[in-house]
Every structure is written in C-alpha cells, then in structure tokens.
Amino acid sequence: MYRGKSITELRSLLDSSEVTAEELFSDANTLAHRFQEDYNSFVTILDTMKYKKRDSLLDGICYALKDNFSTNGILTTASSNILKDYVPVYDATVVRKLKNAGAILLGKTVLDELAMGGTGTTGHTGVVCNPWDKKRMIGGSSAGSCACVALGIVPFSIGSDTGDSVRKPAAFGGVVGFKPTYGRISRYGLFAFASSLDHVAMFTRNVLDAAIVTDVLKGKDPHDMTTLANDEKNYVSLLNQDVKGKKLFYVKEICGIDVMEQSDDLELKETLARFHEVLDNIRKEGFEIEEVSIRKELLEAIYPSYMSISCAEATSNNSNLTGILFGPRGEGDTIEEIMFDARTKGFSEFIKRRFVLGSYILQKENQEKLFLNAQRVRRMLVDQMNQFFQKYDAMIAPCSGGPAPYFDATSEKLSDRYLILENHLAIGNFGGFPSITLPYGFVQDMPVGLNITGRVCEDDLVLAIASHIEEITGMKDLYCKVGE
Amino acid sequence: MYEAVIGLEVHCELDTKSKNFSSAPNFFTEEHNTNVATVDIGLPGILPVANKEAVRKSILTSLALHCEVPNEVIFDRKNYYYADLPKGYQITQNTKPMGVHGYLDILVGKEIKRVFIHDLHLEEDTASLEHYSKYSLIDYNRSGVPLMEIVTEPCLSSADEAVTFLEDLRDIFLYLGVSEAKSNYGQMRCDVNISVKKKEDSTLGTKVEMKNINAFGDVRNAISYEIERQTALLSKGEKVIQETRRIAEDGKTYSMREKVDAIDYKYFIEPNIPSTPITNQELLELKQQVPVLKLERYLKYIDEYFLKEEDAVLFSKNRELSDYFEEVLSKGADVSLTVNFMTTCILSTLNKLEIFLKELFITPSMLSEVVKLVSSDKMSLDAAKKLLYEAIDAKKDPMELVQKKGLNQINDRDVLSKLICSLMDQNLEVVRQYVEDGNMSAVNFFVGQTMKTSNRQANPNLSREIILEELERRSDKNGS
Structure with missing residues (x-):
C-alpha cells in the first residue's frame, strides 16, 4: 500500500497522521517476506520493530541495512559462513544515528561474501536477483540493499562502497546510489574490507532522499579518526543552489563517441548513445560539458591497482576471523591448527583466493612492485582528477557499458575497452571523492545509470548537480512494480 | 681474548588512563577480562583511536634519549596469527618510529659508557595466555595496553653494562613519569640478543636470543651464563647455534627453538589512523618538559x-x-x-x-x-x-x-647573662669547684642548665662564651 513511496512522501503521510510508523513497518515487513523467495534481498527480516519517536525527517521511516554493519543483538553475518551465527554486542555509528533519528530497521541485507565481489551471487544465503529481470544480477556487493529499494520495499537502505559496491548496483537497479566524501560518514561498526577505500553509502529512489539520509548520517565520530570535521551544512537546503554554468567533464577513453563507434557491442553502443543524448539535454539546461583525455594505460591500471590495494588490506582486516573469540570454532591440537581449520571451512574459495593474493602482494619481496606501485597508480589518478577539478566541477560518466548482466553471462565479451568502462567508478574510492549514481534511461527494458563525481568535501554540490540532472532526465522515484 | 656483543630490546608499558587505541582503562588488575573494550578483542567493525597521551609520553622518552623525532606520527600494521593477537595484526611503528639514532650515557663503575639507541617505537601489547594441560585461557586486559619498545644497537659488552642500562632506563621512565616500570607486573620486559666473538674479529658471532625476561637479576644471570657458555664453545672450536633460549630458575639458559627463517610480518601503513604532523612548536614544548x-x-x-x-x-x-x-x-x-x-x-x-x-x-x-x-x-x-x-x-x-x-633562639647577651648569673648564684658550690680547683666540667654543667632552663632556646655557643666570661670574672673577683 505504501510500496515505492519516497522518504518525502512518507514523511508528509506520517506528519498528517494518515499513516502510523507501525503501519509502515507492518507493510514493509509483509513486502519483504513476499519478495524474499524470488529476490533474496535479506539475510534477516525483523518481525518486530524497535522505535522511539524523534524529531527528524527520518522519524518513522523503515530502512534496510547491509549485513556487514554491526547491530547490537541482531545477527550480522557479512554473508559469510565464518560469521553465520555472529551476534554483535555493539551498534555501528550509522545504526546508532539512524536509531536516534527514529528510523526503523526492517532487516539486514545480503551482500557478496565479506563485501568482496560485484555480482550479488556469493553470499552464504544465496543469490540476489534483479527485480527488473530475475535472470539478471543486481550487482554487488551491496546486492540486497539495492534490490529491496528497487522493489519499493523500503525508501532507503544502507550499503558500503569499496570499489563501486553501491554505485554500480544502483545503476543496475534503477535507483540512486550515493557515496559521500571519504570521512563524511563514520565507518565505525562497518566490517572492514579495505579500510582506505571503504565508504558508507546509501540507496534511495531520488536525490532529495539521499540528501536527507546523508544529513542524518554525516559528522565527526570520535570512534573513527578518519572522519572529517563537521561541515555545518544542510545538504537538503543546499540542493537548490544555483548550478547554472557549472562545468562537467567526461573522459574520452571511458565513454567518448570513439568508444561507441569503435565497438561492435550493440548493448554498449546503445548505452553510450543514450548517455550522449542525456549529455545534450544537460547542456541545453545550462551546464557546460567538455571532453577530456586520460592516458589509457593509467585507466587500464585502475582495476589491477584496486585489486592489489583492496586484497592487501582485506587479508589483514579479516585476520580477526579465526574462530577463537567468535564464529565457529575450528578443530585441532594447536592454536594454529584450530585457526587454520576455522578459516578453511569458513571462507568460500573466492575469498581465499583474494586473501592469498593480498598476502602475496604484501610479502616483503613483492611489496614494492605490487603494493607500492598500486599506491602510485592510485596517487597519479587522484592527482589527475584533482587537476581536472581545478577547471571542472564534476565528472560525468555512465556506470557501465550496459544494463545488468545475465547470471550466465560469459566473460568473452569483456574486451579491454569494456573493462575501463566497467571499473572506472573505483576512482571515486581512490580519491575519496563524493560520487553519486542515478538512472538516466532504459536499455533493453533495463535501467542504466550515470555517475557524477565531484571534488572532495563538496558533497552538497554533487548532490545539487545530481538533483538538477534528475529533473532533466525525469528519471525519479523509479521502482520495479513487479507483483503489483 | 673473547668478547661479548649484546643488544637489548626493552618493552615498557606506558602509564596512561586508557589503552593505546581504545577507551578501556589501563591499569594492572588480576580480575581477568575486566579492562576490555570491543576494540581490544578485535570484533568486526572496530576502529583504533590513537591515545594522545601515549604518543606524547613516547615522544618525550624519545627526546630524553636524544633521539631524532619524525615530522609526523604514523603507525603500521604487523600481521601475524596468534591467539593472543585478536585482530590478527598488531598496530606498531615501522615506517617512522617515534625516535631513531639516540643514545643514553650510563655510569659503569667510574666510566661513562654511551649506549646507542637504534629506535624507539610505540605499539600495543598483546593479550596474555594462561596454558593448562588441556586448554588455554585468554586474558584481554593487557590487549591494547600502550607499549613502548626501545631497541639498542649491539653495543653493550657485559652483564654489568646491560643491567646498569636497564636500571638507568627505568629511572628515566620514572623521572619522566611515563611508566611505573614495575618488572614484577611485566610493565618492563626485556629481550636480550647476545653473541661472542674473538676480540680481533670485525664480524659479529652467531646471535642467541632470549625473550621476555622481566627481572633485571635474570638478565644479569642470563648474560653471564651465555657469555660463559658461548666462550666455552668457541674456545673448544665448536659452533654457537642461532636459536632462542630461555632463562630458568637455576640461572642457566636452555634452548627453546632453533631460529627458522625470519617471519615476514607484511608491514603496511595503518590506514585507519591518519598521519598527524608533529609541529616544531609541539616539539619545543615537549623538549622543555624533559628534565x-x-x-x-x-x-x-x-x-x-x-x-x-x-x-x-x-x-x-x-x-x-x-x-x-x-x-x-x-x-x-x-x-x-x-x-x-x-x-x-x-x-x-x-x-x-x-x-x-x-x-x-x-x-x-x-x-x-x-x-x-x-x-x-x-x-x-x-x-x-x-x-x-x-x-x-x-x-x-x-x-x-x-x-x-617563641621557639626562637635566645641570642640576647643581656638576657643570657642575667639567666646565667642567677644559675650560678643558685649553684655556688659548682662555681667554687671551677674557681678553686679549675674544674672544667663546671662549664658543661652550666651550659646544660642554661639550655634546660631556657627550654633549649638559648644559643649554646653564646651561652658557653658568657659562662666562661662570668666564671673568669668570678675567679678574678675571688683572687683579688
């Protein structure tokens, strides 16, 4: 009955007493159960609500939380067998903030195991499907959080974004995915994947809602030394700031006309053609858009550098998962054997491969070549972006070379050009830039998304630009009406 | 003809209100697992928050040991698996320790010896394990306690030098107020590296390592025993094995394990603690705090x-x-x-x-x-x-x-004369003994009486002077 309604719409219904928080929760709970078998958004659906009325825009609004955020007393698995029975004893800072804002937790959502992956297929409770087409993936790692917003079950959900784990699935689900500046939102209580790249991020169905949620979540946290000082800004009220004449750029090697013309991939052609149409429309509304160029080698180095840094940090960050203090206890005669057994049984092969990679990369004899060179690529890309940001206000690009892939998609079609377009969103993590995905059209009846990435700390400007583009495309409050 | 080369690695738990990276209290207690925060047990999602006081105290010590202090504070991760290390890594300093290239002058006998410090770094202590026959228990009270490690160059040559250095180092910790440095609580612990070589040889001998010795007496015994043992081996033409040994209660050392290839700790910079610059102003203020x-x-x-x-x-x-x-x-x-x-x-x-x-x-x-x-x-x-x-x-x-x-001393000559005259008038017999027999004990008698009568306020020297004068005056009077 309240399916697909935005935070703003629900707010006015609640404020005029046309609906109660209890009714909203009950409605969302019913929807969650109804779609669970087909789409598998949740690891845990909560059937009782915890709620205290607060004076906040999120008061009485339901949300879903990726299952890698610590929730006191509520199972938190990171979609991994090694944490399948883990019940935390403390709340993540974002959970505490949402509680204090009167938001109501509906459930914990499925992710790719330990947030490592981009398919939504590796969680220990099974595959998450794309609401727009069950044969396709929703993307990951924040798969369940994206699916439940795309299904209209909740108006917003929380995810984490280390390479593109919110902004990519958002594109595949036709919703908004926003990752503010690194340090804008506390990571305390987010199970670390790669600490220098991890961001708390969110899914909503319009840009205004993303601003509302960010206003609640942002701020300096004494538990997270990497959080930024409070910027004393209200992103909601800054959404309407004047963005006429703002300068955007797109990178020729990522999404230029050449890429489109030289490809024989029809999906890619259509996706880019739609993108350039949108660019034209944006230009007409007073934005300046120019094409810039980045060395192709540097762009091709994004993915291996991202893998190097993230696997290295991940192998260290996940070294606490030994089954000694929590998680299934391994068997063996010595401490080493017990830990070895727990980790052997607890992780999927895919995760083990990343840990082995990370460990190899960090070895003394490999660090210089594999780890430090990756850091150098990261630095070069960030410097390059900052150079562009001296002239331009934001980068615009499509999030992918096409709509969500099919589950049985083979890797044959992954040409090298395709890889650049598929992996460029990690630039946002390398530099900690504020970065937002929003839908811009349909290809093969599936939503596709574009991304706006701006200067560090200018979250308000990125949101304002996105909000104007949202008006231009008219792609707002989208959700998949399956089952209605 | 043989000489020992000794290097020390000294661990010292810093005296701070809370732990190095969490808000759990930091004090020694025998109540297991009571001083513990989520950060100290490495639960998923935790983040370290560096303790400013621990940073300050370690820089202060670094300055007192004449070390070069870096321009920024950064930490590194040292990655290894063990049951006493809940996160699976220890936050320590590898890239930029709090101090390098320092020294401490110590007095051994009558000679001043300069002990060179390789580096001083700040890290976190591990949990402590208690082993039983069929199981082990973990106490996380110690997990995350700020730990300062001071590594000397291999420049010490005797047990005396080593122990004097440790004692002086402990006195410095106490002087600076950075640690209580109680070795019986394990607040100060020491690893000893020792090798023996022929005096004329320029290359070092094979190194033996002894870990976690708490009592300074044990350090002395271990070094003395090792010098003797290694010298004996070498003079018989045998080889010293590179290994880790432990000191037993009998004052001898026993082999624990032979040294395998060094573990690769896969150090990398801790990403959750942003680098913090140390400004000249801060450094100046700290330097002024070194007594x-x-x-x-x-x-x-x-x-x-x-x-x-x-x-x-x-x-x-x-x-x-x-x-x-x-x-x-x-x-x-x-x-x-x-x-x-x-x-x-x-x-x-x-x-x-x-x-x-x-x-x-x-x-x-x-x-x-x-x-x-x-x-x-x-x-x-x-x-x-x-x-x-x-x-x-x-x-x-x-x-x-x-x-x-009115406890002030009576220095007034007139007051004292009056008192003394009246005492002599009351003790004419004693006066007579001096006048007639020249008995000097009469002087002491009157000094004593003066002190007693004046409630010990009379200036004793002045009193004695007046007594002698008065006795002489009375002798003259008697004689004339």
Missing part, C-alpha cells in the same frame, strides 16, 4: 656540591627527592645542612608514615627556612630538627610555630 636526568644531576652533586658518593646516588636516583633537594638549595639553604636534614628528618618521616615526598606537608621553602635558622646560628641543629618533627606532626609551617611558641 635534567639522573647522571647529570649525580655529576653535579659530586663535582659542585661535593656530596658523598652515597648521598649523590641517593639524591639523583629519585626525581622527586632530587627536585626537592634542589629546590631547597635554590632558596639559599646550605648544602651540607640540607643533606643532613633530608637524610635524617625527611627520609625517616617518609619511611615512618609510608608516604611520598609530594604528600609531605613540609615544602622545600619551609625546609630551607629551617636550615637557615641553623646556618645563621639562630637555632641549634637539635632544636631545629625537633622543630621540624613538630611541624610535620602538627602539619604546620615551622616558621609559624617559631613565631607562635
């Missing part, structure tokens, strides 16, 4: 104040005592009288009341006033000590007592 240290004070006491060896050692060893002593002197008090008062009244009071100097009511300026009473001959040493004890008991300023009770 004059033990050796310098000791040498001053010997060379400038001419203190006895034992007094110089006593006063320089403890910063509180030394500061107090110097403050008394700075108010213009006489050195040897001050030493006298402090070694008797002050120290015995501290012992008797089992209190610290800072808890003593008598301030250095109060003591200096009392000392001055004696040196300016206004009061006898005895009377002044009595006054001091009274002031301690009453928790009153001694000068206030002097004024209130």
Whole structure:
C-alpha cells in the first residue's frame, strides 16, 4: 500500500497522521517476506520493530541495512559462513544515528561474501536477483540493499562502497546510489574490507532522499579518526543552489563517441548513445560539458591497482576471523591448527583466493612492485582528477557499458575497452571523492545509470548537480512494480 | 681474548588512563577480562583511536634519549596469527618510529659508557595466555595496553653494562613519569640478543636470543651464563647455534627453538589512523618538559656540591627527592645542612608514615627556612630538627610555630647573662669547684642548665662564651 513511496512522501503521510510508523513497518515487513523467495534481498527480516519517536525527517521511516554493519543483538553475518551465527554486542555509528533519528530497521541485507565481489551471487544465503529481470544480477556487493529499494520495499537502505559496491548496483537497479566524501560518514561498526577505500553509502529512489539520509548520517565520530570535521551544512537546503554554468567533464577513453563507434557491442553502443543524448539535454539546461583525455594505460591500471590495494588490506582486516573469540570454532591440537581449520571451512574459495593474493602482494619481496606501485597508480589518478577539478566541477560518466548482466553471462565479451568502462567508478574510492549514481534511461527494458563525481568535501554540490540532472532526465522515484 | 656483543630490546608499558587505541582503562588488575573494550578483542567493525597521551609520553622518552623525532606520527600494521593477537595484526611503528639514532650515557663503575639507541617505537601489547594441560585461557586486559619498545644497537659488552642500562632506563621512565616500570607486573620486559666473538674479529658471532625476561637479576644471570657458555664453545672450536633460549630458575639458559627463517610480518601503513604532523612548536614544548636526568644531576652533586658518593646516588636516583633537594638549595639553604636534614628528618618521616615526598606537608621553602635558622646560628641543629618533627606532626609551617611558641633562639647577651648569673648564684658550690680547683666540667654543667632552663632556646655557643666570661670574672673577683 505504501510500496515505492519516497522518504518525502512518507514523511508528509506520517506528519498528517494518515499513516502510523507501525503501519509502515507492518507493510514493509509483509513486502519483504513476499519478495524474499524470488529476490533474496535479506539475510534477516525483523518481525518486530524497535522505535522511539524523534524529531527528524527520518522519524518513522523503515530502512534496510547491509549485513556487514554491526547491530547490537541482531545477527550480522557479512554473508559469510565464518560469521553465520555472529551476534554483535555493539551498534555501528550509522545504526546508532539512524536509531536516534527514529528510523526503523526492517532487516539486514545480503551482500557478496565479506563485501568482496560485484555480482550479488556469493553470499552464504544465496543469490540476489534483479527485480527488473530475475535472470539478471543486481550487482554487488551491496546486492540486497539495492534490490529491496528497487522493489519499493523500503525508501532507503544502507550499503558500503569499496570499489563501486553501491554505485554500480544502483545503476543496475534503477535507483540512486550515493557515496559521500571519504570521512563524511563514520565507518565505525562497518566490517572492514579495505579500510582506505571503504565508504558508507546509501540507496534511495531520488536525490532529495539521499540528501536527507546523508544529513542524518554525516559528522565527526570520535570512534573513527578518519572522519572529517563537521561541515555545518544542510545538504537538503543546499540542493537548490544555483548550478547554472557549472562545468562537467567526461573522459574520452571511458565513454567518448570513439568508444561507441569503435565497438561492435550493440548493448554498449546503445548505452553510450543514450548517455550522449542525456549529455545534450544537460547542456541545453545550462551546464557546460567538455571532453577530456586520460592516458589509457593509467585507466587500464585502475582495476589491477584496486585489486592489489583492496586484497592487501582485506587479508589483514579479516585476520580477526579465526574462530577463537567468535564464529565457529575450528578443530585441532594447536592454536594454529584450530585457526587454520576455522578459516578453511569458513571462507568460500573466492575469498581465499583474494586473501592469498593480498598476502602475496604484501610479502616483503613483492611489496614494492605490487603494493607500492598500486599506491602510485592510485596517487597519479587522484592527482589527475584533482587537476581536472581545478577547471571542472564534476565528472560525468555512465556506470557501465550496459544494463545488468545475465547470471550466465560469459566473460568473452569483456574486451579491454569494456573493462575501463566497467571499473572506472573505483576512482571515486581512490580519491575519496563524493560520487553519486542515478538512472538516466532504459536499455533493453533495463535501467542504466550515470555517475557524477565531484571534488572532495563538496558533497552538497554533487548532490545539487545530481538533483538538477534528475529533473532533466525525469528519471525519479523509479521502482520495479513487479507483483503489483 | 673473547668478547661479548649484546643488544637489548626493552618493552615498557606506558602509564596512561586508557589503552593505546581504545577507551578501556589501563591499569594492572588480576580480575581477568575486566579492562576490555570491543576494540581490544578485535570484533568486526572496530576502529583504533590513537591515545594522545601515549604518543606524547613516547615522544618525550624519545627526546630524553636524544633521539631524532619524525615530522609526523604514523603507525603500521604487523600481521601475524596468534591467539593472543585478536585482530590478527598488531598496530606498531615501522615506517617512522617515534625516535631513531639516540643514545643514553650510563655510569659503569667510574666510566661513562654511551649506549646507542637504534629506535624507539610505540605499539600495543598483546593479550596474555594462561596454558593448562588441556586448554588455554585468554586474558584481554593487557590487549591494547600502550607499549613502548626501545631497541639498542649491539653495543653493550657485559652483564654489568646491560643491567646498569636497564636500571638507568627505568629511572628515566620514572623521572619522566611515563611508566611505573614495575618488572614484577611485566610493565618492563626485556629481550636480550647476545653473541661472542674473538676480540680481533670485525664480524659479529652467531646471535642467541632470549625473550621476555622481566627481572633485571635474570638478565644479569642470563648474560653471564651465555657469555660463559658461548666462550666455552668457541674456545673448544665448536659452533654457537642461532636459536632462542630461555632463562630458568637455576640461572642457566636452555634452548627453546632453533631460529627458522625470519617471519615476514607484511608491514603496511595503518590506514585507519591518519598521519598527524608533529609541529616544531609541539616539539619545543615537549623538549622543555624533559628534565635534567639522573647522571647529570649525580655529576653535579659530586663535582659542585661535593656530596658523598652515597648521598649523590641517593639524591639523583629519585626525581622527586632530587627536585626537592634542589629546590631547597635554590632558596639559599646550605648544602651540607640540607643533606643532613633530608637524610635524617625527611627520609625517616617518609619511611615512618609510608608516604611520598609530594604528600609531605613540609615544602622545600619551609625546609630551607629551617636550615637557615641553623646556618645563621639562630637555632641549634637539635632544636631545629625537633622543630621540624613538630611541624610535620602538627602539619604546620615551622616558621609559624617559631613565631607562635617563641621557639626562637635566645641570642640576647643581656638576657643570657642575667639567666646565667642567677644559675650560678643558685649553684655556688659548682662555681667554687671551677674557681678553686679549675674544674672544667663546671662549664658543661652550666651550659646544660642554661639550655634546660631556657627550654633549649638559648644559643649554646653564646651561652658557653658568657659562662666562661662570668666564671673568669668570678675567679678574678675571688683572687683579688
């Protein structure tokens, strides 16, 4: 009955007493159960609500939380067998903030195991499907959080974004995915994947809602030394700031006309053609858009550098998962054997491969070549972006070379050009830039998304630009009406 | 013809309110797993928050040890798996330790020896394990306690040097107030690396490692035993095996394990703690907080104040005592009288009341006033000590007592003459003994009587002078 309604719409219904928080929760709970078998958004659906009325825009609004955020007393698995029975004893800072804002937790959502992956297929409770087409993936790692917003079950959900784990699935689900500046939102209580790249991020169905949620979540946290000082800004009220004449750029090697013309991939052609149409429309509304160029080698180095840094940090960050203090206890005669057994049984092969990679990369004899060179690529890309940001206000690009892939998609079609377009969103993590995905059209009846990435700390400007583009495309409050 | 080369790695737990990266309290307790925060047990999602006080204290120590301090504070991760390491990595410093290239001068016998410091870094302690026959228990109280590690160059050559260095280092920790450094609580622990080579050889011999020795006595025994053992092996033409050994209660060392290839700890910079610059201003302020240290004070006491060896050692060893002593002197008090008062009244009071100097009511300026009473001959040493004890008991300023009770020494010649004459008039027999028999004990008798009658307020020297004059006057009168 309240399916697909935005935070703003629900707010006015609640404020005029046309609906109660209890009714909203009950409605969302019913929807969650109804779609669970087909789409598998949740690891845990909560059937009782915890709620205290607060004076906040999120008061009485339901949300879903990726299952890698610590929730006191509520199972938190990171979609991994090694944490399948883990019940935390403390709340993540974002959970505490949402509680204090009167938001109501509906459930914990499925992710790719330990947030490592981009398919939504590796969680220990099974595959998450794309609401727009069950044969396709929703993307990951924040798969369940994206699916439940795309299904209209909740108006917003929380995810984490280390390479593109919110902004990519958002594109595949036709919703908004926003990752503010690194340090804008506390990571305390987010199970670390790669600490220098991890961001708390969110899914909503319009840009205004993303601003509302960010206003609640942002701020300096004494538990997270990497959080930024409070910027004393209200992103909601800054959404309407004047963005006429703002300068955007797109990178020729990522999404230029050449890429489109030289490809024989029809999906890619259509996706880019739609993108350039949108660019034209944006230009007409007073934005300046120019094409810039980045060395192709540097762009091709994004993915291996991202893998190097993230696997290295991940192998260290996940070294606490030994089954000694929590998680299934391994068997063996010595401490080493017990830990070895727990980790052997607890992780999927895919995760083990990343840990082995990370460990190899960090070895003394490999660090210089594999780890430090990756850091150098990261630095070069960030410097390059900052150079562009001296002239331009934001980068615009499509999030992918096409709509969500099919589950049985083979890797044959992954040409090298395709890889650049598929992996460029990690630039946002390398530099900690504020970065937002929003839908811009349909290809093969599936939503596709574009991304706006701006200067560090200018979250308000990125949101304002996105909000104007949202008006231009008219792609707002989208959700998949399956089952209605 | 053989000589030992010894290097030390000293671990010292810092005295801070909370742990190095969490808000859990940091103090020694035998209640297991009570000083524990989520961060200390490595639960998923936790983040470290660096303890400013631990950073400050380690930089302060680094400066006291003449180290070069880096331009920023950064931490590294040292990755390895063990049950006492809940996160699976230890936060430590590898890229930029708090200090490098330092030194500490120590006095061994009569010689000053310079011990070179390779580096000083700040890290976190591990949990402690208790092993039983069928299981082990983990106590996380120690997990995350700020730990300072000081690594010397291999530049020590005897057990004496090593133990003197450790003792002096501990005194520095206490001087700086950075640690209680109690080795029986494991707050100060030491790894010893030792090898023996022929004197003329330029390359080092094979190194033996002994880990986590708490008591300095054990360090001494371990080193002495190892020098003997390794020298014996080498003189028989045998080889020393590179290994880790432990010291047993019998004072001998036993092999624990042969050294395998060094573990690769896969260090990388801790991403959750942003680098913090150390500004020149901060460094300057910290430098000003480094006090004059033990050796310098000791040498001053010997060379400038001419203190006895034992007094110089006593006063320089403890910063509180030394500061107090110097403050008394700075108010213009006489050195040897001050030493006298402090070694008797002050120290015995501290012992008797089992209190610290800072808890003593008598301030250095109060003591200096009392000392001055004696040196300016206004009061006898005895009377002044009595006054001091009274002031301690009453928790009153001694000068206030002097004024209130009139305890001032009687130096007025007329007053004393009057008193003495009347005493002599009452004891004519004693006067006669002096006048007729020249019995000198009469003088002492009248000094004693004068002191007694004046409630010990009479200036004894002046009294004696007047007594002699008066007795002579009476002799002359008698003779004429």
